[in-house]
Amino acid sequence: MASTAVVRRRVRRMLPRPALAAVATAGVGVALIPLVYLGVRVADAGWARISEEVFTARTGQLTARSVALAGVVTAASTVLGVASAFLVTRTDLPARRLFGVLAALPLAVPSYVAAFAWVSTVEGFEGFWAAALVLTLTSYPYVFLPVAAALTSADPAQEEVARSLGSGPWHTFITVTLRQIRPAVGAGALLVALYVLSDFGAVSVLRADVLTRAVFTSISLGFDRTGALVLATVLVALTLLIVSGEQLTRRRAARYARLGGAGRPPTRLRLGRLRWLGASGLVGTGALALGVPAASLARWFGEGVSRPGSLTGLATAAGNSLTVSAAGAGLTMLLALPLGLLGARAPSPVAVVLDRLAYLSHALPGLVIGLSLVFFGINVAYPLYQSVWLLALAYAALFLPLAVAAVGTAALQAPPALEEVARSLGRRRPHVLRTVTVPLAAPGIGAGAVLVFLTCMKELPATLLLRPTGMDTLATELWSQTSVSAYAAAAPYAALLVLLAAVPTWWLSARTSGLAPGGGS
Amino acid sequence: MRTTRPRGVASVAMGTLLALSLAACGGESEGAQLAGQVSDKKITVYSGRSESLVKPVLDDFQEASGITIEVRYGETAAMAAQLQEEGRRTPADVFLAQDAGALGAVAGEDLFAGLPDEVLDKVPAAYRDEGGEWVGVTGRSRTMVYNVDQVAEEDLPASVFDLTEPQWKGKVGVAPTNGSFQAFVTAMRVEHGDKRTQELLDGLRANDAQIREGNGPIVADVDKGRLAAGLVNHYYVYELAKEEGTSVDALKAKNHFFPNGDIGALVNVSGIGVLKGAGDDPDARAFVDHLLGMPAQTYFAQETYEYPLVAGVASAPGLPKLSSLNTPDIDLGDLDDLQTTIEMIKESGLA
Numbered sequence: 001m002a003s004t005a006v007v008r009r010r011v012r013r014m015l016p017r018p019a020l021a022a023v024a025t026a027g028v029g030v031a032l033i034p035l036v037y038l039g040v041r042v043a044d045a046g047w048a049r050i051s052e053e054v055f056t057a058r059t060g061q062l063t064a065r066s067v068a069l070a071g072v073v074t075a076a077s078t079v080l081g082v083a084s085a086f087l088v089t090r091t092d093l094p095a096r097r098l099f100g101v102l103a104a105l106p107l108a109v110p111s112y113v114a115a116f117a118w119v120s121t122v123e124g125f126e127g128f129w130a131a132a133l134v135l136t137l138t139s140y141p142y143v144f145l146p147v148a149a150a151l152t153s154a155d156p157a158q159e160e161v162a163r164s165l166g167s168g169p170w171h172t173f174i175t176v177t178l179r180q181i182r183p184a185v186g187a188g189a190l191l192v193a194l195y196v197l198s199d200f201g202a203v204s205v206l207r208a209d210v211l212t213r214a215v216f217t218s219i220s221l222g223f224d225r226t227g228a229l230v231l232a233t234v235l236v237a238l239t240l241l242i243v244s245g246e247q248l249t250r251r252r253a254a255r256y257a258r259l260g261g262a263g264r265p266p267t268r269l270r271l272g273r274l275r276w277l278g279a280s281g282l283v284g285t286g287a288l289a290l291g292v293p294a295a296s297l298a299r300w301f302g303e304g305v306s307r308p309g310s311l312t313g314l315a316t317a318a319g320n321s322l323t324v325s326a327a328g329a330g331l332t333m334l335l336a337l338p339l340g341l342l343g344a345r346a347p348s349p350v351a352v353v354l355d356r357l358a359y360l361s362h363a364l365p366g367l368v369i370g371l372s373l374v375f376f377g378i379n380v381a382y383p384l385y386q387s388v389w390l391l392a393l394a395y396a397a398l399f400l401p402l403a404v405a406a407v408g409t410a411a412l413q414a415p416p417a418l419e420e421v422a423r424s425l426g427r428r429r430p431h432v433l434r435t436v437t438v439p440l441a442a443p444g445i446g447a448g449a450v451l452v453f454l455t456c457m458k459e460l461p462a463t464l465l466l467r468p469t470g471m472d473t474l475a476t477e478l479w480s481q482t483s484v485s486a487y488a489a490a491a492p493y494a495a496l497l498v499l500l501a502a503v504p505t506w507w508l509s510a511r512t513s514g515l516a517p518g519g520g521s
Numbered sequence: 522m523r524t525t526r527p528r529g530v531a532s533v534a535m536g537t538l539l540a541l542s543l544a545a546c547g548g549e550s551e552g553a554q555l556a557g558q559v560s561d562k563k564i565t566v567y568s569g570r571s572e573s574l575v576k577p578v579l580d581d582f583q584e585a586s587g588i589t590i591e592v593r594y595g596e597t598a599a600m601a602a603q604l605q606e607e608g609r610r611t612p613a614d615v616f617l618a619q620d621a622g623a624l625g626a627v628a629g630e631d632l633f634a635g636l637p638d639e640v641l642d643k644v645p646a647a648y649r650d651e652g653g654e655w656v657g658v659t660g661r662s663r664t665m666v667y668n669v670d671q672v673a674e675e676d677l678p679a680s681v682f683d684l685t686e687p688q689w690k691g692k693v694g695v696a697p698t699n700g701s702f703q704a705f706v707t708a709m710r711v712e713h714g715d716k717r718t719q720e721l722l723d724g725l726r727a728n729d730a731q732i733r734e735g736n737g738p739i740v741a742d743v744d745k746g747r748l749a750a751g752l753v754n755h756y757y758v759y760e761l762a763k764e765e766g767t768s769v770d771a772l773k774a775k776n777h778f779f780p781n782g783d784i785g786a787l788v789n790v791s792g793i794g795v796l797k798g799a800g801d802d803p804d805a806r807a808f809v810d811h812l813l814g815m816p817a818q819t820y821f822a823q824e825t826y827e828y829p830l831v832a833g834v835a836s837a838p839g840l841p842k843l844s845s846l847n848t849p850d851i852d853l854g855d856l857d858d859l860q861t862t863i864e865m866i867k868e869s870g871l872a
Contacts, residue, residue: 058867219602385612461599464599465603
């Protein structure tokens, strides 16, 4: 067997750092639980049922509309996110710090709250374009945050070189800066696209007829799990397409890591009169994304006579929200860490596949994730069933990509040369990981944890199915009140949810856009 | 209906995933508490009815009986799906549902233990399962809500089928994704057959029926004059009046009960079933008895404006008596064939 050595070498090239790859696989395993469930259930349904559900004009329409909605929202969010990030980090815009926070804060508003706000403010506000507007306003921070971070930490030397060679500021931006931040733009846009595919809140309230809504309708119209799950596989197929599409653009994007030295602030573009145009654009976006929900919530408080049970009820729900979200964020980060590091430090076909697999559950509606973990909990992990840990597992399956992206970006920005030095000095890999890589990447990892935490706070359908019996969170209480049209009673829960989510968002924006004192290093 | 093989395959596959993903996670839950003849003074209730509507009744029960209730609130359909997914290992003892269809779906997977005759007999035969799997707690009538400024009393239709007439074009709100609408359509199929039902659905669609997410938005829109009429349940006008702090009489939105046993006046129920594992649990039985007792029935009549189903309890002031309604003669146990109903609603283009 002379070829065994060759095979082994080839395998090693494909599978570098086996330990890391093994742990990373575990993380992906969690993200794949819903897919295994889907596969089994759909196979169980039989081919006749599948084709009867999938190959219909209606499913075709729904799919086309889902794709169109994801496309429109992603394009709009990318433009809005990149433009605000550029204005905030690279120009002499007035009150940049304030605008940086303003551009990130919509992340604290759950899409269903924003949708309710718009519906109750604008007469006849519904359908595709209504959903596109609301989803853009709630999800463009997914682009803003990574792009602002990339713009802050990108090496200004390259731009300076371009400028010194006679390139104008706009030309430099397009040829140099945009190339530098392309991975960040791509990662943000991918998250937006998958978020739109999986969102149920906004499309349901605004009655945009897309796949997710059809999945929910199948369940509520006649308790038809099979139909719902078959439709959900179409979402998985779409995710596969989008994720591999993004992978193609990523391959062409260059990797830039800044080596050594303290970061210098990049030169800021003087906008001249355009300053006020830029500022009013940001103010306008903020007013639409935050002002409308705020005004609407204030009106809910005043309208109606239903009142929330008690302050203790509110405090308990808030406490529960914080607990389950912390558990979710903790578990998700734990699973994301090896994956993110593997992708950044030991890129290989296996690492790429694992990374992409982690995204597959991200576009599934929370209801499907919820049902799959009910199944998993009942049949496989019964002691965990209806415990906080199974809910945390659902959050991990849903939000792993957010965490992996954060870890990956952070690790990419920590120069590998430092690790190589440590290795050359005889340190073993785990030691280097602990003493060099993780501390360097820690701020980025922290940001990822905060992002996941925040997203868990807003999650609704999976939380409803999986929370421990008797445990209410802010999101479930809010849902419970709005479902009986008790808006005044729902208002405090909605307000507290947004306020609690705003704190980490504020921290995130201040940190990521490098605007906090001492930030941006 | 479900075979065991895929479940086994899935369990193995997922077990492998679990082994990969979770090294050791200590669970504090002791697993399902086995129901026995002995009272452990504790029951778990899955409630498809919202907390704000049923919590006072549950609190009363806990206080009176000393039995602790663990409640899980959710939408009736999602709860039914969860129960079906959990199967026999469900931690639930009792399922409190918003409509007969959901109870029928759970009964269809053979998950209910069945109720004794002395419980069933408290409620008229029309409002309980023929096979004794579940029993109705409250009655909910379908009505047409209309705006008094836009629809004159003499123009009120005698039958729900009249709504496909040209004078109603673009004026009628429906909520096709709502459970109560779907139960109404299923009942129509039972009474009038699939062909006539499909004609009505297609007719509503062709007559530009206005689609809403639920009954609440329809009643609100009718009251504000954005819609002339809509097909809803009778108590939504009361809920709207309560939320706005006014009386039902002051609203522009009024209920019209279809006469002559028209299918548009179907009375559906909210009801309760006891799950297999709690068949002999005296605590679960005590809970069912409580819901069918005078205080709880009176509460539902006065606070949620539903019809009490146990004899001797008066319905809310202003509501026509349940016995005075000329309701269609439908076996609610027949409302579990929702699959075809969905296909038909989808086919009509309403959802």
